[in-house]
Structures are given as structure tokens and as C-alpha cells.
Amino acid sequence: MMHxxxxxxxxxxxAALAMATERQQEALFHGVSRVRTRxxxxxxxxxxxxxxxxxxxxxxxxxxxxxYSGQTSMAAGLVYLALIVAERRRSR
Amino acid sequence: MTPANTTSVxxxxxxxxxxxxxxxxxxxxxxGWLLYAMFLTGTVSYFKDELSQWMRPDVPHQRVxxxxxxxxxxxxxxLTTLAAGSPQWSVYLPTERxxxxxxxxxxxxxxxxxxxxxxxxGFEEATFDPATGQRLKARETLGxxxxxxxxxQFHPLPVLWGRWLAGFCAMFMLxxxxxxxxxxKKIFIDFFTxxxxxxxxxxxxxxxxxxxxxxxxHLMITYTGLVTLMAMYMPWxxxxxxxxxxxxAQMSAQLSAFPPPIKATGDKAPLASIDAMVRQAQARWxxxxxxxxxxxNPGDAAARVAxxxxxxxxxxxxxxxxxxxxxxxxxxxxxxxxxxxxxTRGVMYALHLGRFSDLHLRWxxxxxxxxxxxxxxxxxxxxxxxxxxxxxxxxxxxxxxxVVERLNIAAIAGLSVAMTAFLWGNRLIPADAAGRSATEVDxxxxxxxxxxxxxxxxxxxxxxxxxxxxxxxxxxLLPLLNALTTSRGLWHSVAAGDWVYVGVxxxxxxxxxxxxxxxxxxxxxxxxxxxxxxxxxxxAAAAQTSDTPVNARLNEDRA
Numbered sequence: 001m002m003h004x005x006x007x008x009x010x011x012x013x014x015a016a017l018a019m020a021t022e023r024q025q026e027a028l029f030h031g032v033s034r035v036r037t038r039x040x041x042x043x044x045x046x047x048x049x050x051x052x053x054x055x056x057x058x059x060x061x062x063x064x065x066x067x068y069s070g071q072t073s074m075a076a077g078l079v080y081l082a083l084i085v086a087e088r089r090r091s092r
Numbered sequence: 093m094t095p096a097n098t099t100s101v102x103x104x105x106x107x108x109x110x111x112x113x114x115x116x117x118x119x120x121x122x123x124g125w126l127l128y129a130m131f132l133t134g135t136v137s138y139f140k141d142e143l144s145q146w147m148r149p150d151v152p153h154q155r156v157x158x159x160x161x162x163x164x165x166x167x168x169x170x171l172t173t174l175a176a177g178s179p180q181w182s183v184y185l186p187t188e189r190x191x192x193x194x195x196x197x198x199x200x201x202x203x204x205x206x207x208x209x210x211x212x213x214g215f216e217e218a219t220f221d222p223a224t225g226q227r228l229k230a231r232e233t234l235g236x237x238x239x240x241x242x243x244x245q246f247h248p249l250p251v252l253w254g255r256w257l258a259g260f261c262a263m264f265m266l267x268x269x270x271x272x273x274x275x276x277k278k279i280f281i282d283f284f285t286x287x288x289x290x291x292x293x294x295x296x297x298x299x300x301x302x303x304x305x306x307x308x309x310h311l312m313i314t315y316t317g318l319v320t321l322m323a324m325y326m327p328w329x330x331x332x333x334x335x336x337x338x339x340x341a342q343m344s345a346q347l348s349a350f351p352p353p354i355k356a357t358g359d360k361a362p363l364a365s366i367d368a369m370v371r372q373a374q375a376r377w378x379x380x381x382x383x384x385x386x387x388x389n390p391g392d393a394a395a396r397v398a399x400x401x402x403x404x405x406x407x408x409x410x411x412x413x414x415x416x417x418x419x420x421x422x423x424x425x426x427x428x429x430x431x432x433x434x435x436t437r438g439v440m441y442a443l444h445l446g447r448f449s450d451l452h453l454r455w456x457x458x459x460x461x462x463x464x465x466x467x468x469x470x471x472x473x474x475x476x477x478x479x480x481x482x483x484x485x486x487x488x489x490x491x492x493x494x495v496v497e498r499l500n501i502a503a504i505a506g507l508s509v510a511m512t513a514f515l516w517g518n519r520l521i522p523a524d525a526a527g528r529s530a531t532e533v534d535x536x537x538x539x540x541x542x543x544x545x546x547x548x549x550x551x552x553x554x555x556x557x558x559x560x561x562x563x564x565x566x567x568x569l570l571p572l573l574n575a576l577t578t579s580r581g582l583w584h585s586v587a588a589g590d591w592v593y594v595g596v597x598x599x600x601x602x603x604x605x606x607x608x609x610x611x612x613x614x615x616x617x618x619x620x621x622x623x624x625x626x627x628x629x630x631x632a633a634a635a636q637t638s639d640t641p642v643n644a645r646l647n648e649d650r651a
């Protein structure tokens with residue numbers, strides 16, 4: 001169950017980091033805003049740090065770091081796939 | 093990414109990036125086909141035990157894990173007659189993932205000389221049913237072990253040759269990763285970038301994404317892969333520093349989970365209770381965390397029993413064991429830590445194998461590693477995609493291009509066919525056929541060679557599509573074949589709660605779907621044939637589409 005929480009936090013983190021990029025802001029908000037970029041970056045990185053903390057506290061450094069590493073890779077990949085799907089839908 | 097910042101970055105970065113880009117391209121291409129195979133078979137090896145279970149359908153499904161102490165006692169009792177006179181037995185106790193007892197024992201020295209045509213390896217193996225303590229007659233197969241041994245020593249090549257080849261490939265992989273990171277100048281800006289339907293640009297984006305998301309894993313797996321065999325690749329440090337037998341014994345104690353050998357006295361003495369020794373280990377590590385019981389000189393007065401800790405509860409492969417006097421049952425030694433350097437190696441080894449993983453972590457390992465496989469695959473395909481647009485006449489490519497293109501087809505689509513053929517062989521070769529384990533391996537290589545011939549004989553595009561469809565068909569029909577040839581088809585497995593069998597069947601279908609998708613995408617793809625020289629084609633395209641600035645810059649980004 002704990003795995004799901006940390007994975008969800010990673011997903012939120014990467015989704016926020018994606019929103020902080022110019023390309024996604026252009027697509028979603030039709031314009032790039034510095035304030036928005038900074039806010040989303042802050043949310044994204046905070047979420048990733050929190051997920052790391054939760055993982056390590058729950059599973060210790062060894063297992064925590066390994067799980068965190070796998071979860072961040074998967075979460076980034078899922079966000080990426082979601083963005084592709086979203087863009088394909090928009091362009092239809 | 094805007095055109096303005098691309099041009100402003102270029103003057104400082106171009107030299108080193110260009111060099112690194114060339115290094116990346118050619119280092120990757122040289123070993124790419126073998127790397128792809130190592131990556132894919134290694135990925136599958138995260139489910140080695142499950143695959144081995146699936147490949148031994150004659151071994152019944154075990155619902156509960158029996159007590160390790162009882163099992164060890166029963167099996168060692170059987171071994172006193174089965175392996176009488178052997179200088180060493182190793183009993184691998186059942187785990188949740190591998191519910192049988194695997195036993196290896198060294199042949200008695202006289203046996204080896206007397207038995208000329210027989211077993212030259214010098215050891216025997218057997219499988220026991222933990223519930224009954226009786227020997228299991230399972231079909232002879234390497235199971236998931238084949239993919240495992242293939243991925244680091246290209247079984248059945250001679251072990252030394254295979255491992256050197258794998259190490260060579262891994263070293264190039266490391267070079268490709270580092271030069272790739274240096275080449276990829278917009279790692280953060282392009283982190284979530286994918287441009288659909290832009291030909292070479294899309295391939296590059298996919299390759300980048302697969303590389304960057306899994307970067308911690310790719311670096312870890314390549315480096316730790318080299319570390320697992322470092323004593324073989326770079327023995328000189330140890331050779332210079334360690335000279336006396338005492339020092340050598342000390343080093344092996346740091347690395348090996350087998351206690352130092354001891355001479356037999358020749359006086360007969362019965363073994364003490366193995367049961368009690370395993371219980372002591374269970375009290376220390378936990379009921380299910382006893383991995384192996386090794387008995388040296390059984391039946392002799394100088395018998396020693398080592399009870400080794402399992403792999404499931406720690407991120408380290410460093411040796412941990414309890415050493416007992418085999419005749420009195422007295423605890424002689426507790427080995428529970430090693431020096432810092434040896435522990436570093438132990439942790440890296442464990443990280444590579446991932447045997448400590450629970451189901452969640454194992455799937456993460458599998459999926460990220462599958463991403464790594466796709467990274468190598470996209471890299472290989474990209475080499476041809478990029479060069480096809482620059483060919484003077486795409487219908488008649490030059491020899492080098494032709495070779496790379498065909499090898500790509502056989503290495504990527506062909507490997508899927510070969511690996512599935514191996515599983516088909518497991519179900520179709522009669523269970524009692526002589527040398528069936530080797531026949532399965534032959535089938536794998538035979539199928540792989542056939543796909544190469546096929547790729548050479550067909551037009552490239554048709555060969556991709558057809559081989560992908562063949563892989564799809566073989567994968568789709570595999571669970572049906574399983575249901576026909578064994579009594580453990582999908583519905584039966586679901587009813588019996590045999591989740592390993594259910595998992596393998598469903599996973600095979602998922603992979604079939606993946607191959608079908610790839611085949612359909614390849615079939616739908618319409619290559620843009622450019623018969624004009626490259627520059628003229630770009631100018632012509634510029635008039636028609638707005639993508640051209642992106643495509644034109646490509647050659648500068650990653651020439």
C-alpha cells in the first residue's frame with residue numbers, strides 16, 4: 001500500500017515538472033508564464049523530495065532508494081505517455 | 093526549444109558534442125545487436141524462477157511453503173544414500189518463487205575416474221519435493237536459467253569466452269551511456285518532449301526519453317554488471333596485492349558464501365541434527381530467510397555444515413552464514429559482515445540481480461529494464477532511419493547499410509521469435525527425450541538463425557512486418573499450447589490459484605499484443621522516399637511544411 005502512495009506522489013511531481021516546461025504550457029495555457037513555471041517547478045521538486053523521504057523512512061536506505069529509483073523512472077515514463085496521448089487527442 | 097537558442101548554444105558546444113555523438117553512434121552500433129539480446133534476456137531473467145516453474149509443468153503447484161528446517165533434515169537424510177561418498181552437498185531450500193529443493197553434490201573422487209563416458213562436470217544435481225522429501229522427476233530443462241546464462245555468457249559458448257564478450261559489450265554500453273548524456277544537450281528542456289509523426293525526430297525523442305527516464309537504472313545495471321565479473325576482467329590488482337595462501341583464503345572469505353574447505357579425517361561419524369542447525373539460523377534471520385545448507389565431508393568426523401542466509405531481506409550479496417560442526421552440532425563461527433570494499437561489491441551485485449525484490453519492486457525492475465531494451469532497439473533502428481534519408485538511391489542501399497538493416501531485423505524481431513520458440517520447444521519436445529535440455533537451446537539458436545536468413549531473403553519492410561507477426565502468432569498460441577500439452581491451462585491455473593502460471597500466460601499475451609502493435613505500426617508507416625539529393629529535398633520540403641526547421645536542424649543536433 002505504501003508503494004502506491006509514494007508512486008502517486010512521484011506521478012504528481014513529474015506531472016508538475018511537465019507543466020513547468022515551455023512546450024506543455026504553450027499547449028495547455030497558450031502562453032508561457034514565469035510565475036507559473038516557478039510554481040510548478042517548486043511543486044514538482046517538493047513532491048519528488050517528499051516521495052524520497054517517505055520511501056526511505058518506510059523501507060530504510062537500501063530498499064527505499066532502490067524502490068524510489070524504480071518508481072521515479074516509471075512515473076516519468078507514465079507522465080510522458082499521458083502527454084503523448086493528450087497531444088494526439090488535441091490534434092485530432 | 094526555439095531556433096534562437098539552438099544557434100546561440102552551438103559555437104561553444106559543438107566540438108565536444110560532435111565527437112561524443114560520433115563515439116555514441118559507433119560504440120552503440122558495434123555491440124548494439126548483442127547488447128539488445130543481453131538486455132532483453134536479462135530483463136526476462138528478473139522472472140527467472142517463475143519462468144523455470146512454468147517450464148517444469150511436471151512439478152506440482154505448491155500452496156504453502158514448508159518449514160525450511162524440516163525440509164533440510166529430510167533431504168539430507170535422502171542424500172546419505174543418494175550421494176554417499178560425496179565430499180560436499182549443497183541444498184538450496186525452497187522459496188516463495190522457487191518452491192522446490194535444488195541439490196548439487198560433488199561426485200566422490202573415485203567415481204569421476206571410473207565413470208569415463210558419464211558426467212564430466214564433477215557434480216550431480218537433483219530436485220526434491222519439499223512436501224514429501226522425495227526426488228522429483230521433472231523434465232530436463234534449463235528453464236529461465238537459460239536466458240539468465242545467455243545474458244552474461246552467451247550460453248552455450250565456453251564460459252570464459254562468453255563472459256569476456258559480455259564484458260566487452262558492457263564496457264561499450266558504459267561508453268555509449270556517458271557519451272550519449274554529453275551529446276544530449278537539452279536533457280531538462282526536452283525531458284517531456286515527443287514529436288509525433290516526424291520521422292527521425294520522433295525516433296530521437298523516443299530514444300532520448302527511454303534513455304533519460306531509465307538513466308539511473310541503465311548506469312547502475314551496466315556498471316554493476318561489470319562489477320559482478322570484475323575479478324575476471326581485472327585480476328591484476330588482486331594478483332599483486334595478494335600472494336600468500338593465507339591472504340588468498342582471507343580474500344575468498346570476504347567474497348564467497350562457502351566456508352573454507354577442510355580435509356576429511358577418514359573416520360566415520362554420523363551427522364548431527366540438521367534440523368536444529370537450521371532452527372538456529374531461522375531464529376537469527378527469520379523463518380523464511382535461510383537460503384542454503386552446505387554440508388562438507390558428510391559422514392566423516394570432520395563434517396562441517398554451513399547454513400547460509402537467503403537473498404530476500406537485504407540489499408547485499410555479501411556472504412552471511414553460520415558454520416556448525418557436523419557431528420556435534422556445535423556452532424563454530426558466525427559470519428555476518430565483511431569489509432567495506434567487499435560490502436560495496438556485495439551491494440552492487442545485489443542491485444544488479446534484484447533478488448531482494450518483492451513483487452512490486454520486481455515489476456519495476458522488469459519494466460524499467462524493458463525500457464532499456466527499447467532504448468537499445470530504438471538506437472539501432474535510428475541508425476538506419478537517419479541514413480536512409482541520405483542514401484543516393486533508397487531502393488539500392490550500399491552494402492554497410494544493407495548489413496545493419498538486416499541484422500537489426502534479426503536481432504530485434506528475430507530474437508522475439510527465437511525466445512518464444514525456446515518456450516514452444518519446452519512444451520513440444522517429449523518430456524523424457526534424451527538431451528532435451530540441449531535440444532531446447534538448439535531450437536532457440538536454430539529459430540534465430542532462420543529469422544536472419546528470412547531477413548536476408550525478404551525486402552526489409554516486409555521482413556520486419558512478417559517477423560513481428562510470426563512472433564505475435566507464436567506468443568498468442570503459446571498459452572493454448574500450454575493448455576493442450578499440460579493439465580495446467582489458464583482456467584485450471586486460475587481455479588487452483590496458481591498465480592505464477594496465470595502470470596506467465598497473461599504476460600505472454602501482453603507481449604503478443606505489443607508485437608502486434610509494432611507490426612501494425614510498421615505496416616501503416618509510409619516512408620517518404622527522397623530520390624533527390626538531401627539538400628534539395630530539404631529545400632523542397634521547406635516550401636510545403638512547417639516542420640522543416642526541426643528536420644533541417646537534425647543533422648546538426650545529432651549528425
